[in-house]
């Protein structure tokens with residue numbers, strides 16, 4: 493009886509050791525790479541902005557949904573906190589701009605402090621980034637694809653009301669902004685666009 497008990501104990505021990513070795517192998521063999529996107533790894537880079545503004549941009553970027561943060565990292569989208577001169581140098585009109593390298597799909601987002609609501613600027617510009625990041629057929633962006641365009645058409649009236657003009661690219665970025673800031677408003681004014689964003693962002 494004693495021998496059998498010892499045997500079971502040994503078998504249990506062996507099983508535990510084997511299980512631990514297996515877990516160790518999985519974790520360190522590279523079979524699975526455990527990378528956590530939720531930790532507060534910096535998402536932004538300070539080029540020539542004041543330190544407190546750069547910290548504000550970083551805080552805003554960290555408020556973005558997890559799926560967006562993951563896309564920003566996966567698609568190599570860089571967000572810069574910078575001066576409005578830098579934005580102008582990069583072709584923007586003073587507040588912010590998104591520059592895309594059509595060869596490799598790398599996008600650079602320049603955010604300046606020329607507008608009071610920094611988070612709104614970040615949401616809008618990242619919306620341009622997501623227009624690229626969510627597209628399965630780079631260099632064609634979502635807002636260039638017929639499917640998305642027919643959905644964006646349903647947001648035309650709302651965009652005309654808000655800005656007095658309509659462009660697919662701007663509408664995509666604005667709807668992304670509204671999805672995060674005023675979801676109920678977007679749901680009411682452009683329900684199809686709200687639903688599409690809700691599907692792809694979750």
Ligand SMILES: [Zn+2]
Nearest residue numbers: 616620662665
């Ligand atoms: Zn824009």
